Amino acid sequence: xxxxxxxxxxxIRAGIxxxxxxxxxxxxxxxxxxxxxxxxxxxxxxGASPTAVVVVSLAxxxxxxxxxxxxxxxxxxxxxxxxxxxxxxLLAYPVARWxxxxxxxxxxxxxxxxxxxxxxGAAALLLFLRDAAEPGDWAGFAGLIxxxxxxxxxxxxxGSLASIAVRERATAAGLAxxxxxxxxxxxxxxxxxxxxxxxxxxxxGGLFDALLLLNxxxxxxxxxxxxxxxxxxxxxxxxxxxxxxxxTKLLYGALCAWILVPLGLGVLVFxxxxx
Amino acid sequence: MNAIVTLExxxxxxxxxxxxxxxxxxxxxxxxxxxxxxxGAGKTTLMKLILGxxxxxxxxxxxxxxxxxxxxxARVRRRLGFLPxxxxxxxxxxxxxxxxxxxxxxxxPLDANPELLRRVGIAEAAHRxxxxxxxxxxxxxxxxxxxxxxxxxxxxxEPTSGLDPDSRREVFETIDRLRGQGVTIxxxxxxxxxxxxxxxxxxxxxxxxxLAVGDMASLRRKVPLPLTVRLRVRSCTTGQVMTKLSAYxxxxxxxxxxxxxxxxxxxxxxxxxxLDRLRDLVEEVEIENPGLDALYRRLTAAEAx
Numbered sequence: 001x002x003x004x005x006x007x008x009x010x011x012i013r014a015g016i017x018x019x020x021x022x023x024x025x026x027x028x029x030x031x032x033x034x035x036x037x038x039x040x041x042x043x044x045x046x047g048a049s050p051t052a053v054v055v056v057s058l059a060x061x062x063x064x065x066x067x068x069x070x071x072x073x074x075x076x077x078x079x080x081x082x083x084x085x086x087x088x089x090l091l092a093y094p095v096a097r098w099x100x101x102x103x104x105x106x107x108x109x110x111x112x113x114x115x116x117x118x119x120x121g122a123a124a125l126l127l128f129l130r131d132a133a134e135p136g137d138w139a140g141f142a143g144l145i146x147x148x149x150x151x152x153x154x155x156x157x158x159g160s161l162a163s164i165a166v167r168e169r170a171t172a173a174g175l176a177x178x179x180x181x182x183x184x185x186x187x188x189x190x191x192x193x194x195x196x197x198x199x200x201x202x203x204x205g206g207l208f209d210a211l212l213l214l215n216x217x218x219x220x221x222x223x224x225x226x227x228x229x230x231x232x233x234x235x236x237x238x239x240x241x242x243x244x245x246x247x248t249k250l251l252y253g254a255l256c257a258w259i260l261v262p263l264g265l266g267v268l269v270f271x272x273x274x275x
Numbered sequence: 276m277n278a279i280v281t282l283e284x285x286x287x288x289x290x291x292x293x294x295x296x297x298x299x300x301x302x303x304x305x306x307x308x309x310x311x312x313x314x315g316a317g318k319t320t321l322m323k324l325i326l327g328x329x330x331x332x333x334x335x336x337x338x339x340x341x342x343x344x345x346x347x348x349a350r351v352r353r354r355l356g357f358l359p360x361x362x363x364x365x366x367x368x369x370x371x372x373x374x375x376x377x378x379x380x381x382x383x384p385l386d387a388n389p390e391l392l393r394r395v396g397i398a399e400a401a402h403r404x405x406x407x408x409x410x411x412x413x414x415x416x417x418x419x420x421x422x423x424x425x426x427x428x429x430x431x432x433e434p435t436s437g438l439d440p441d442s443r444r445e446v447f448e449t450i451d452r453l454r455g456q457g458v459t460i461x462x463x464x465x466x467x468x469x470x471x472x473x474x475x476x477x478x479x480x481x482x483x484x485x486l487a488v489g490d491m492a493s494l495r496r497k498v499p500l501p502l503t504v505r506l507r508v509r510s511c512t513t514g515q516v517m518t519k520l521s522a523y524x525x526x527x528x529x530x531x532x533x534x535x536x537x538x539x540x541x542x543x544x545x546x547x548x549x550l551d552r553l554r555d556l557v558e559e560v561e562i563e564n565p566g567l568d569a570l571y572r573r574l575t576a577a578e579a580x
């Protein structure tokens with residue numbers, strides 16, 4: 001069997017053993033189910049379907065939770081093994097360094113994907129059993145699950161990069177917290193502040209769009225909250241600046257770039273590392 | 276020529292620190308070489324170079340005829356077993372699971388693993404979490420993983436550190452058995468006396484430099500070191516004892532009932548013979564082999580001259 005898959009398999013097995021898989025699945029399921037059970041109560045009665053309400057609420061909450069779980073999963077990936085002495089042993093095996101980095105990435109993303117599919121999937125099932133599903137609803141929910149996995153993968157990649165770039169576990173943990181704060185909380189507030197100060201003088205629509213693409217959580221938000229008509233109507237996100245000019249293809253491309261670039265950097269830095 | 280490991284004037288620098296300087300060494304097939312030196316002498320650096328996880332700053336090294344840090348490094352590492360100095364396996368996994376993982380990486384058959392665990396003496400703990408293992412059992416597991424796939428070259432970094440005497444003996448039994456099977460073994464240690472009977476050659480390392488390489492007899496010839504003998508005798512009989520031993524023993528320290536003597540290794544038999552005849556007077560005997568420190572002092576002093 002390929003060394004990459006062996007490394008990935010071991011990460012998944014370890015995730016099952018130390019209850020990471022169960023814990024993340026339960027958290028995501030509890031979150032999704034509670035939103036379904038709350039129904040439209042938080043949003044009031046709207047023209048949107050119950051599914052759209054849940055998709056929008058779930059997407060908003062996922063932005064906080066999914067990156068956090070992804071970073072917690074990945075920040076320890078390399079630096080933790082280095083501190084335990086198992087990294088040197090691993091590299092003494094016939095494994096290429098890129099296989100170690102990608103194997104761990106695949107393993108952690110698989111854990112997150114499993115938790116998302118099972119957790120959100122359970123909520124979707126409940127939703128569709130209770131309310132009659134509209135044709136677009138399944139697609140909307142599937143899109144939510146898919147993009148949540150992509151968002152998670154982007155943060156697994158960022159966490160792995162942090163784990164590779166530093167020498168101590170504590171530093172990697174600090175970096176992971178910083179990444180979360182910046183991308184989830186600070187970036188948007190800063191952007192908003194910029195727009196208020198700028199009053200449309202310098203920041204054009206195009207530049208604003210570009211700035212949104214520079215944050216994976218914003219890309220995720222744009223895909224899920226402006227993607228389908230019902231959701232955009234409900235979320236009031238139909239036109240942040242001229243964001244609706246950003247094509248879906250471009251948004252998905254940006255999200256994939258947020259996975260591939262940190263991962264590529266990680267492989268590069270790791271190949272230079274002296275264990 | 277069937278050298279398994281060849282180092283030619285290998286130097287490894289980390290920034291301004293020189294971890295290994297101008298080291299040349301060749302390991303023949305089936306040879307057991309002990310790499311002896313203090314912590315930080317460069318033993319682990321040498322092993323990392325052989326493993327190909329770091330590249331030399333200067334010089335050339337070949338393992339099984341290949342550059343271990345080159346394109347075919349993985350091929351080299353498939354034929355190689357490594358026991359790291361300190362390793363903390365994931366405590367949540369069982370011993371058998373960890374061994375399976377490492378065997379898969381090496382593309383070795385998994386069904387050989389139970390036998391490996393049995394051979395290192397932890398078969399009954401195979402399906403327990405590693406977190407519950409004692410230090411000795413973890414070290415045995417680490418040894419088992421080094422033996423996966425019957426490697427032709429085995430690198431053991433401090434294999435007996437932190438083990439009780441029984442486990443130490445078993446480690447050396449394993450080494451002797453593998454030696455009999457023709458496995459090339461490099462053992463690093465700071466306990467010279469312990470590895471001496473199990474190694475064909477000794478390589479002394481100090482502060483990144485290979486001071487001397489050779490079998491123990493040639494090292495002794497190069498650096499003749501006296502044994503230290505400590506005696507406790509009946510009060511006020513030291514003079515009487517010395518009259519018997521003065522032919523070859525030099526007095527280092529003396530009190531009314533204690534003697535500390537320096538004796539050349541060649542006179543060991545004579546000393547034991549004489550002590551036997553003096554058993555009415557001698558109450559306690561302690562013979563100490565020349566330690567690594569003494570060997571170092573001699574060697575570095577010899578180089579300084």
